[in-house]
Amino acid sequence: MRRLRAWGLRLGASFARTLHERDMAAELESHLQLHVDDNIRAGMSPAEARRQALLALGGIEATKERYRDRRGLPFVDSLRQDVAYALRALRKNPSFSAVAVVTLALGIGANTAIFSVVNAVLLRPLPFADPSRLVMVFATEPSRNNQYDVTSYPTFLDWQAQNRSFESIAAFTNRTLIVGVGSEFVYTRGKAVSPNVFDVVGVAPALGRTFRDFQPGGPDVVVLSDGFWRRAFGARPDVVGQTVRVDDRPHTIVGVMPPQFHLEGDYEQFYEPLAVETSRGHGYLRVAARLRPGVTIQQAYADMSAIADRLARTYPRQLAGAGVNLVPLSAALAKDVRFGLLTMLGVVALVLLIACANVAGLMLARGAARQRELAVRAALGAGRARIVRQLLTESAVLALVGGALGLVTAAWCARALTATVSEQFIVPRLADTRTDFAVLTFTLLISLATGAVFGAAPAVAASSPDLIDALRDGAHGASGVRAPRLRRGLVVLETALALVLLAGAGTLLKTLLALRATHPGFETANVIKADVLLPLPKYAAFTDRVRFYDTAQQRVRALPGVRSAAFVSDLPLSGGVDTLGFHIVGKPDPAPGKFFSSGFNMASAGYFATLGIPVMAGRELDENDRPGTPPVIVINETAARTYWPGESPLGHQITMPGPNNTSTTLTVVGVTGDVHHVGLGVPPRSEMYLSNLQAPLLWPWSSVVVKTHGDPAALADTLKAALRGVDPTVAVQRINTLADVVSLSIVEPRVYTLLLGTFAALAVLLAAIGLYGLVAYGVSQRTHELGVRMALGATRLEIVRLVLREGLWLVMGGAVLGLAGAFATTRVLVGLVKGSRANDPLTFAAVTAVLLVAGLVASYLPARRAARVDPITALRVE
Amino acid sequence: MRPHMSEKADVWQGTLALMVLKTLETLGPLHGYGIARRIEQTSANHLAVNYGTLYPALVKLEQEGYIDSEWGVSDNNRKAKFYRLTRAGRKQLQKEARDWERTTEILARFLAPKERTS
Numbered sequence: 001m002r003r004l005r006a007w008g009l010r011l012g013a014s015f016a017r018t019l020h021e022r023d024m025a026a027e028l029e030s031h032l033q034l035h036v037d038d039n040i041r042a043g044m045s046p047a048e049a050r051r052q053a054l055l056a057l058g059g060i061e062a063t064k065e066r067y068r069d070r071r072g073l074p075f076v077d078s079l080r081q082d083v084a085y086a087l088r089a090l091r092k093n094p095s096f097s098a099v100a101v102v103t104l105a106l107g108i109g110a111n112t113a114i115f116s117v118v119n120a121v122l123l124r125p126l127p128f129a130d131p132s133r134l135v136m137v138f139a140t141e142p143s144r145n146n147q148y149d150v151t152s153y154p155t156f157l158d159w160q161a162q163n164r165s166f167e168s169i170a171a172f173t174n175r176t177l178i179v180g181v182g183s184e185f186v187y188t189r190g191k192a193v194s195p196n197v198f199d200v201v202g203v204a205p206a207l208g209r210t211f212r213d214f215q216p217g218g219p220d221v222v223v224l225s226d227g228f229w230r231r232a233f234g235a236r237p238d239v240v241g242q243t244v245r246v247d248d249r250p251h252t253i254v255g256v257m258p259p260q261f262h263l264e265g266d267y268e269q270f271y272e273p274l275a276v277e278t279s280r281g282h283g284y285l286r287v288a289a290r291l292r293p294g295v296t297i298q299q300a301y302a303d304m305s306a307i308a309d310r311l312a313r314t315y316p317r318q319l320a321g322a323g324v325n326l327v328p329l330s331a332a333l334a335k336d337v338r339f340g341l342l343t344m345l346g347v348v349a350l351v352l353l354i355a356c357a358n359v360a361g362l363m364l365a366r367g368a369a370r371q372r373e374l375a376v377r378a379a380l381g382a383g384r385a386r387i388v389r390q391l392l393t394e395s396a397v398l399a400l401v402g403g404a405l406g407l408v409t410a411a412w413c414a415r416a417l418t419a420t421v422s423e424q425f426i427v428p429r430l431a432d433t434r435t436d437f438a439v440l441t442f443t444l445l446i447s448l449a450t451g452a453v454f455g456a457a458p459a460v461a462a463s464s465p466d467l468i469d470a471l472r473d474g475a476h477g478a479s480g481v482r483a484p485r486l487r488r489g490l491v492v493l494e495t496a497l498a499l500v501l502l503a504g505a506g507t508l509l510k511t512l513l514a515l516r517a518t519h520p521g522f523e524t525a526n527v528i529k530a531d532v533l534l535p536l537p538k539y540a541a542f543t544d545r546v547r548f549y550d551t552a553q554q555r556v557r558a559l560p561g562v563r564s565a566a567f568v569s570d571l572p573l574s575g576g577v578d579t580l581g582f583h584i585v586g587k588p589d590p591a592p593g594k595f596f597s598s599g600f601n602m603a604s605a606g607y608f609a610t611l612g613i614p615v616m617a618g619r620e621l622d623e624n625d626r627p628g629t630p631p632v633i634v635i636n637e638t639a640a641r642t643y644w645p646g647e648s649p650l651g652h653q654i655t656m657p658g659p660n661n662t663s664t665t666l667t668v669v670g671v672t673g674d675v676h677h678v679g680l681g682v683p684p685r686s687e688m689y690l691s692n693l694q695a696p697l698l699w700p701w702s703s704v705v706v707k708t709h710g711d712p713a714a715l716a717d718t719l720k721a722a723l724r725g726v727d728p729t730v731a732v733q734r735i736n737t738l739a740d741v742v743s744l745s746i747v748e749p750r751v752y753t754l755l756l757g758t759f760a761a762l763a764v765l766l767a768a769i770g771l772y773g774l775v776a777y778g779v780s781q782r783t784h785e786l787g788v789r790m791a792l793g794a795t796r797l798e799i800v801r802l803v804l805r806e807g808l809w810l811v812m813g814g815a816v817l818g819l820a821g822a823f824a825t826t827r828v829l830v831g832l833v834k835g836s837r838a839n840d841p842l843t844f845a846a847v848t849a850v851l852l853v854a855g856l857v858a859s860y861l862p863a864r865r866a867a868r869v870d871p872i873t874a875l876r877v878e
Numbered sequence: 879m880r881p882h883m884s885e886k887a888d889v890w891q892g893t894l895a896l897m898v899l900k901t902l903e904t905l906g907p908l909h910g911y912g913i914a915r916r917i918e919q920t921s922a923n924h925l926a927v928n929y930g931t932l933y934p935a936l937v938k939l940e941q942e943g944y945i946d947s948e949w950g951v952s953d954n955n956r957k958a959k960f961y962r963l964t965r966a967g968r969k970q971l972q973k974e975a976r977d978w979e980r981t982t983e984i985l986a987r988f989l990a991p992k993e994r995t996s
Contacts, residue, residue, distance in 0.1 A: 006941035023959075024933075027910065030958045031929065034911040037954055058930030070934035 007073075014072035014080065024067050028060060082393035089394060090401075096366055097398070099769070100359045104402025106762055107355030108450060109409030110348040112443045116414045118341050119442075120433040122334050127260050129202025130290075135297055136332035137169070137287040137304060140323040147325045148335070151285050153277040155311060155319070156194075159287065162307045165300035169289035170197035171274060172263060178535045178731040179270065180245035181232045187533045187731035188228070190270035191263060197271075198223075200290050201263070208240035208255030214273050221273065222251040226259040228269040246272065248535030248729050263288075265333050265428025281318040288329060301326045333428040340752060340832055347501060347759050347829075352446070354497050354763050356454040357490040358770040363395065363458035364487050365777050388459045395455025396448060403447030410443070411435050420751055457486060487774050488810060494770045495814020495851065496821055498763035502847040503822035504829035505760035508753040510843050511681075511836040515746050520573060521675035521684065523612030526563075527705055527738035528712035529571055530719055533731040534700045546627055546693050549702075552726045553604055556706060559718055563707040566607035567692055571703040572677045573745035582688075584643060585653040585665065595657075598639055599677055599685055602692040602699055608634070608672055610707045611738075618650045618670035625691040632691065633666040639686035640671045654688075666690060680746055681835040705738070712737045749833040756829065764851065767814070768858040775807045776862035786866055787874020796867040803866045807859025808852070815848050822847075894927075894935050896978060899971040902945065902963040909950075909958035910936060936961060944970050 013020050032053050039049030057063055068077070090097040125131050137159065139149040151159075156171045163169065172193040179188040195211035198204070210223055222244060224233075233239045243250040251272070262268060264286075274285075291300055304324040312319045327335070334341075367374075374387060382390075414433050532552070539545050549567055556565040570576035581595025590596060607613075608620040616637060625632050633654065640649045649668045657663050674684035692702065704723065708715055716735045723732045736744075743750075779786070786799060794802075823839055830836035894917075901916045902908060908916070913936075914927045939945045944967030950960045963971070 002942045005943060006938070009941045026957075027933070027959045030909070030952075030956060031911045033956050034909065034952060034954075034958060035929075037956065038915075056929050058928050063930035063933060066930060067933045067937065070937045 010071070010073045011076060014076040017072070017077075020071055021068075024064060024071065028057070028063060028067075032057065032060075078389075079393065082390045083397055085390065086394035086397040090398065093366065096362060100362055100398055101402045101405060103355045103358050103766060103769070104399055104447075104450065105405035105409055106766070107348075107352040108399075108403045108406030108443065108447055109413065110351050110406075110759060110762070111345075111446055112406055112410035112439060113413040113417065114341070114344050114348045115442050116410060116435060116439045117417065117430065117433050118345055119436070119438050121265075121337060121341060121427060121429050122330075123438065124429070124432065124436075126201075126330055126333075127203070127262075128329075131330060132328070133167075133291040133293070134201065134329035135289055135291060135300065135326050136329055137289055138325040138327065138332075139283065139308075140325050142321045142323070148327075148332075149322075150283040151287060152280045152283050152318075153274075153285060154280045155283075156285050156287055158311055159304065159307060162310075163289075163300075163303055165292060165295045165303045166289040167292045168196055168200045169287060170194045170200040171285040171287045172197055173274070173284050173286065174268075175272060176533075177247045178245075178533055178729070179228075179232075180248075180729075183728075185245075185248075185535070185729050185731045187531065187733045188269045189266070190272065191268045192274045193263070193271050194274045197263070197288070198257075200288055202290075203258065203261055205255035206258040207237065208253070210255050211271075211273050216273075216276050218273075220246070220249055220251040221254045222246060223255045223257060223271040224253060225257055225267075225269045225271075226261065227267070229256045246270070248538045260432070262429075265430075265432075266426050267431060280315055297326050297328065337427050343828065343832060344755060347504070347756060350497050350501060351759050351763050351766070352450065353453075354494045354766045354770075356450055357494045357497075358766050358773075359398070360454040360457050361487045361490045361770050361773060363454065364461060364484075364490075365773065367391075367458045367461060391459035392452070392455045395459070396451040399447045399451030399454070400444075403443050403450075406447075407435065407440070407443050410439075417751075417755075420754070461486065484774070484778070487777075491767070491770050491774050491810050492813045492817065494763075494767040495811055495855070496818035498760070498767040499815055499818025499847065499851050500821040500825055501756065501760035501763045502851060503818070503844055504826050505753065505756040506843040506847040506850075507826050507830055507836050507838065507840060508749065508756055508833050510840065511830075511833050512746065512749050512753045515680045515749060515835075518676065518680045520680060520742055521613060521673055522572065522738075524738040524742055526708050526710075526712050527611065528708065528715050528719065528735065529703045529705045529738055529741060530716075530723065530735040531701065531703050531731075531733050532567070532723060533733070534727075535729050535731075536700045538729065539700060542627075545699075548726060548730070549604060549692055552704070552723055555722045555726060556704060556719065559706075559715070559722055561709050561715060563709055564606050564610045565704060565706040566610045567602075567604040567702045567704050568607050569602040569692065569699055569702045570677075571705065571741065572675050573679065573741055574703070576701075577678055580656065582654045582656045585655060587643075596643065596654075598635075598643075599687040601687060601689045602695045602702070603634075603689045604692050607689070607705070610705050613675060614673040616671045616673060617648065618668070620670050620672065621689065621691050626693050629694075631664055631666045631694045632669040634670040634672055634689045635668055636672050636684065636687040637674050638684050639688055642686050680742070681749075752832040756832070764854050768854045771807055771810060771855055772858040772861060774810070775803060775859045776865070778806060779803060779862045779866045782866075783869060783874045786869050787871045790869065790871040791875065799867045799869075800860075800863045803863035804856070804859050807855060807863070811852060811855030811859075814855075815851055818851070819844060819848065893978075894931065895939060896971070896974045898932075898935060898939060898961075899944065899963065899967055899974070902961060903968065903971055907948075907950070907960040907962040909952060909960050911958070912952075913961065939967070943967075 032050070035053035035056065036046070036049045039052055040046060044052065054060065068074075126134070128134060137151075138147065139151040139155070140147050141149045150173075151171075153171070156169075160169050170193065172191045175190045175192040176187060177190060178185045179190075180186075181188075193211070195214040198210040199212065204210075205223065206226065207229075208223075211221065214221065224239070224244075229235060229239060232244070233242075239253055240255060242253050244253055245251070257271075289300075291297065301324070304326065308319075308322060308324045312322050331338075377387060378384075414435075418430050418433050534545065534548060539548065553565060553567060556562060570578055578600050579597050580600040581597050583589060584596060603621055605622045605625065606620075608615060617640075618634070621632070621634055635643075635649060643649065644652060649671060652668050653665050654668070655663045655665045672689075675687065676682065676684055677687060678685065692699075704719070706712070706715060706719060720732045720735060723730060786802075789802075790799065822844060827838045830838045897917050897920075898913055901913050901920075905912075905916060910932055911929070914929050914932050917927050918925060936945070936947075940947055940961075944964060946962045946964055947959050948962070950958060952958045
């Protein structure tokens with residue numbers, strides 16, 4: 001206790017020095033006075049009295065020093081001195097400090113930014129009770145190699161009833177519905193959940209209750225998210241018991257969840273109880289469960305596998321080969337982005353390594369210039385360890401300043417990054433990214449580690465100077481031999497690392513450019529689209545839907561500036577993909593009891609004309625395809641090739657199963673061009689289009705596409721008003737030009753390419769700065785030699801060539817090393833963007849050329865300066 | 879412990895603290911110079927307190943809470959910093975005095991037979 005108290009006081013004293021310093025001086029002065037008085041009284045002369053008193057005290061400065069050592073903590077004192085000294089040294093050399101700090105800020109900032117995202121998405125514990133016991137139970141589909149499949153309601157009930165591993169198990173699915181918010185009806189992301197889901201994750205509502213005592217078939221109830229409650233109800237506390245219109249039916253609000261609560265990190269706005277569904281073939285549920293205490297995930301897997309096997313044997317038609325896959329909830333949420341994030345973390349680590357090498361190079365150069373200063377210190381008795389400690393303190397101070405600046409940069413970058421990633425690229429929990437304690441700790445540690453890495457070599461190199469040489473010869477320090485070799489090595493390393501990143505970025509860029517150059521199969525010019533969602537209960541009857549689409553299409557076509565307008569159920573490249581089974585009249589099924597399958601869309605008259613999709617044979621859907629006229633279908637070329645190879649499909653018929661064991665027979669009337677429906681990087685698949693006025697399916701959502709004479713974006717408000725004029729309870733959302741739709745469809749490759757490209761550019765810039773610094777340093781050291789050469793008749797061109805050669809040798813060395821590294825690593829980096837090919841020779845050649853040009857520029861600047869050296873001045877330098 | 883007259887023994891670490899505490903107990907509040915002189919006088923000038931070592935010892939005792947300090951005025955009207963024993967210091971003094979007595983006793987017993995044989 002006493003010792004601790006003393007330590008605290010000493011630490012405090014180390015930081016309140018002036019106060020204690022004054023007190024100590026006064027006390028010692030008073031001591032001397034008292035002693036002098038005594039001595040005089042004993043008969044000494046005043047001078048002798050003072051001399052004797054000083055002798056007895058053992059020298060006033062030495063006493064003060066011992067006093068200080070005890071008063072404060074010598075270690076902290078010397079650290080303070082070193083820090084103060086380091087700050088002074090950094091201030092004295094502002095250009096060096098600025099370059100070093102900015103370099104470090106970029107390197108540390110990039111790491112902090114990516115880490116703060118990793119922290120939010122991968123590391124931070126889920127906002128649930130005891131999240132380590134939560135698992136996702138996926139179905140597996142070996143035939144499609146799907147390890148993360150959804151399951152059906154009856155299968156979920158069997159899992160729930162038969163398992164012995166879970167304390168509780170719940171299912172949920174996405175339900176995007178129209179919710180009345182004020183006077184507007186908004187298409188809102190929600191989830192239908194089994195009533196116990198909140199108990200499984202162990203989170204109580206902030207207001208009201210959940211669905212615990214909900215009975216199937218009971219009244220319509222809904223639980224709101226915190227965000228929705230704030231937005232739609234202004235956080236009113238009396239919201240429980242009120243009603244909200246969901247799909248145009250009043251639902252009673254029973255509870256509000258706490259802030260930050262979300263099941264899967266995709267920020268759903270409301271929860272409704274899951275409806276009972278009897279079809280075992282209809283998979284749409286995701287399942288989460290809480291392991292019983294003491295049960296491992298492996299034991300649970302064994303238990304669930306046995307159940308899955310039993311079910312597969314009982315229902316071979318729907319479940320043949322189906323198994324289960326158990327994944328910890330936290331890992332399941334991040335499974336799609338884990339690879340990308342960790343790869344990016346590796347990439348920024350490389351950038352930081354380059355930054356370290358760069359700053360180490362700068363420090364070495366400065367160390368050479370400071371040789372004399374350090375030699376003087378050593379000569380005055382500073383031990384080698386003391387000098388190393390002082391230099392490392394300088395590095396740490398530099399790194400911490402860089403880190404602080406990096407933290408600011410990172411907060412800004414992380415915000416920009418999360419904003420870039422749009423709705424189309426949903427990353428669970430991404431919006432939770434913030435600078436929290438973990439991020440601060442990470443930045444602090446990485447800054448200190450950085451300081452140690454870039455400070456180590458220069459500190460060791462500078463701490464053992466040849467004293468005599470350094471003192472005798474000052475500016476031309478003999479260390480010139482050792483440090484530049486180390487610096488050359490660092491520059492080669494930087495260049496190599498930069499090339500590795502550049503090769504990765506080049507590879508992704510090539511893929512991205514190829515994607516962008518891909519013609520989607522439709523024309524995007526002057527087309528705008530809006531998603532239109534009908535509230536289902538109101539539009540349950542087919543005739544009501546027909547009336548809406550008819551009226552809406554007429555009204556939109558009549559708007560000024562509109563050339564044509566049409567409806568389609570799933571706009572290409574928008575994420576919606578529907579596959580249905582069908583029989584071909586007059587052809588055997590692929591297997592008994594099985595269907596052919598194809599992408600299906602419901603489109604209105606004029607759809608193909610509006611999107612500029614060419615009609616290859618027959619006709620497109622038109623005004624005469626209505627309820628009551630013979631049902632028709634238009635197919636794309638791939639479908640024609642696949643199902644009617646070598647013949648015209650026109651006039652052939654297919655039958656499609658409808659609700660309640662009915663079926664519809666449709667006649668092929670047209671063949672249209674292929675469209676990239678799923679993605680620009682995915683080959684067009686077989687697509688079939690039936691008239692939205694003839695489709696017997698319950699299809700509440702669609703998009704309206706409008707071709708305009710002028711700027712399509714200008715039509716947005718008029719379009720929305722026109723559609724809501726038909727029925728104000730219809731949700732009209734996500735209004736976008738078709739060009740934006742196409743570019744949003746490649747947001748993920750674009751984000752990764754942008755990120756990697758930015759980091760690669762940063763790496764090249766840093767490496768170039770490093771090279772420039774080294775070559776410029778060489779030129780300044782060789783001014784005399786260059787002067788001699790010029791005096792002896794060397795031309796400017798020869799001097800430039802001499803300097804350039806030195807720089808280019810280093811770049812080439814780095815390039816060779818970097819290419820070897822690139823061969824090893826692009827294999828990993830191509831995983832970021834589907835369809836990328838590793839080790840493309842053309843890409844590698846291009847990025848090497850970029851690197852060489854950067855190296856050339858970096859060496860040319862000092863070379864030009866070298867050529868301008870006036871031989872007379874140069875010779876006088878001695 | 880038989881110092882040559884011209885070459886006084888230095889006070890060794892540990893005992894100085896004990897002497898300081900004892901001095902303050904006996905004389906009450908006292909400044910650093912006074913403490914040093916008192917120690918020298920008590921030892922009949924056998925001990926030379928290196929005044930320089932006294933101050934770090936005082937700081938240590940103060941940091942440990944055994945003594946307090948306060949600026950005041952000396953007998954001959956000089957400003958001086960006065961040290962005063964705290965309650966914890968009094969307790970510490972008793973404990974250290976006991977320890978010291980036991981140590982010297984053991985040492986005395988240890989050294990006694992040697993004298994007889996010589």
